[in-house]
Amino acid sequence: MSATDHTKNYLQGGGLWSWLTTLDHKRIGVMYMIATMFFFAIGGIFALLVRLELFKTGPLFSPDTYNKFFTLHGAIMVFMFIIPVIPAALGNFFLPIQIGAKDVAFPRLNLLSWYIFMIGSFLLVLAVLSGGVDTGWTFYTPYSIRSATSVIFATLGVFIMGFSGILTGLNFIVTIHKLRAPGMTFHRMPLFLWAIYATAIIQVLATPVIGITTVLLVMERVLHIGFFDPKLGGDPVLFQHFFWFYSHPAVYIMILPGMGIVSEVITVFSRKHIFGYHAIAYSSLAIAGISFIVWGHHMFVSSQSPLANFLFSLLTMLVAVPTAIKVFNWTATMYRGSIWLQTPMLYALAFIFLFTIGGLTGLFLAALSVDVHLHDTYFVVAHFHYVMMGGTVMGLLAGLHYWWPKMFGRMYPEGWGKLSCSLIFIGFNLTFLTQFFLGKMGMPRRYHDYLPQYAPLNMASTVGSWFIGAGFLIMFTYFIWSLFKGAKAPANPWDAKTLEWTIESPPTTHNFHKEPVVTTGPYEYGEVKI
Amino acid sequence: MIQFFKIFELPRSSTMAGKIDALYDFVFWVSMISFLIIVIGMVYFVWRYRRRGVTPEPTPYITGHTPTEVSVAVVLFIIVMAIFYWGWVDYTEIITSKPGSLEINVTGRQWLWEFEYTNGRKTVNEALVPKGQPVKLIMGSADVLHSFYVPDFRLKQDVVPGAYTKLDFTAIQTGEHQVFCAEYCGTAHSKMLAKLKVVEPEEYQKWQKTWEVEQSLGVQPAQAAESSESRPTGIENPAAPRHGAAPELPAERGKALFTAKGCTACHSVTGQILVGPSLKGVFGHEVDLNDDSRITADENYIRESLTDPQLKVVKGFQPVMPTYKGTLKDEEINDLVAYIKSLGN
Structure with missing residues (x-):
């Protein structure tokens, strides 16, 4: 490694082997990005197939095939895309640079995490190839114990991928605590890092629980030990508690990094100091904390006790407060700014629009009596897609366009970027706004076929999914095109103030030529003193 | 606009439906107002403060305004607590069984619903209940999780193998009401449908009486198909012999x-x-x-x-x-x- 010329940029030199054995956080980040974006494409194809089946009443695929489609869509999107994508790809690349460090604290562990992730993904892919899984991504018992499909491969894949998340989280926590450049105090860190930090804490603390749960599930399937199946003396609702004890905090693993990116992009493209830095930073931690004690809101009609329902409904309502503060502060940041509507900013605005709908519809589901009606209907499907896709994916796309020039030294084509953003935004609303109405009309989720009264809205929703597909096709095409033909990117095309924009595009292997000394916060815009 | 949204309305066929809809509407308007405040603010700022030239205009140095943030938090906290309390009050009414309820045993199995009345009458995927009388469904599952969901009633309860769950309701509208299985249960999950027929109490009494008389006379009317043999276990039990057709x-x-x-x-x-x-x-x-x-x-x-x-x-x-x-x-x-x-x- 010492033979490497540190004045070269990190992309230059070495063949495939040098990538597969690299300890450079930037290369590992890029490898994560390639893997997760590939899985995103696969998960997206399953989503399009699900919508295609629901275009009209009557079967297009067999019910079992359809059940596998929505299971694989969910499992791939959750475990192989949306959980790792921002922290492991963009986080890996930019966390060390934004704190002025050369790399993460444990570079070898970082590479190991990537391999663990790939092995886990491989097992999930094996589950797809060996007949698929039909349990839903939630693996609810006792169905998942009795299902004849490849549940064991899929859950082992989830189990193994969990370690990747834990190790990455640990690596990030240590890096943030130990490797900040001189003068980079916690309160001078970009808000993206606060979000990644809060995420890492959840990953380290919550992920072991899903590991234990999947192991118990496999033990029950293989050794017939009765944990969850009442036929063997178990309790099926216990599984739901275990599952959501991880999977609810996991929702915040998914959304917090997206919120972090939006905080960056809004300030840069408004040329304004962020409104309420401390409120946004600490609300990330507050959300992380509350996320551990609200899992029962997935189980209001599961037969858990009324007392549990009382507490979980009450605590869930509290999430609204820090979340709303963030949305309010992002909007307030634009006040008297100089707003530059480039593609990253368009995605950030789309995030605010869609995530606000996603967040507010959460209030319906947190209210006990209303949830009795809406639980397990398309209202829930629409709600979490507004949060996960309208939130996290919009945040990711904002970040991807924002940092693309830095990562690869090339500009993406602005016009195509705006076109693809508009297609995705319109298509998204057509696909999922309709589903709120379907849910209110009582259409349950995970239905292979539906009653005639739900036909028009389902058709509209499917047409929307084609717009989204077209938008992403354009995006994938121009991103790949720009790697070869895009305009050369300057070091700081957006005139941003965080440390990654003080170095070359793309960065050299060691990021900084000499250790930076930080004297101000990350968002010191604003020439006019008031 | 209001008229347009009416086509998405379900009939309010239980005593709870109207109450649940009222809270739904309240949350809807709270959300709508909050959404409009954010989005109108956002769109206005984007238009008003858009960058006009290539070089950015000078911007003021504003880092936040704690009193505003705190007031937003406080107002929001009060609103969400009100929503929580309202939801909880209605929820306690949903789960409270009324004395003197008509009890029906419900069994969910892949992929049908079985109903058994206290007089021994059994039906599949169809149940008759009287209007205006509290009904208590005592539900179990023969295999995996299911969920008994009646959108017209706005009520739903998971059905869990190895335990009983219950669903209480009082129907206030006669007619057929769709029952869905709302918890994913495998291949034919979307075909696990049933009908709840709400009839006037007199008609319900007549429906049961006719059947009871037929049974005591040993008549096996056309209904036999829906009422028997979905339960093979009782016959092989020597301790519970069938007394003729009684x-x-x-x-x-x-x-x-x-x-x-x-x-x-x-x-x-x-x-x-x-x-x-x-x-x-x-x-x-x-x-x-x-x-x-x-x-x-x-x-x-x-x-x-x-x-x-x-x-x-x-x-x-x-x-x-x-x-x-x-x-x-x-x-x-x-x-x-x-x-x-x-x-x-």
């Missing part, structure tokens, strides 16, 4: 089982104390347990005492009862519960 009440089957399974050795039904507590008048009452807690003897407690008898032992008795897990079928547990219920409460 209707078999679940409680009667339970009484026969009570003797056949040897329960009488330790439990009287007269109030006399044997090795175990007497079961006379136990159902629906609170009992003292040997860990000094109290529990109401409901369907789930009786069920648990059969499958896990050592778990909650009545005060003053020894934990000596053997488990009947695996010995008793789900249908037999239903019958025993019905019998114990019939011993007065």
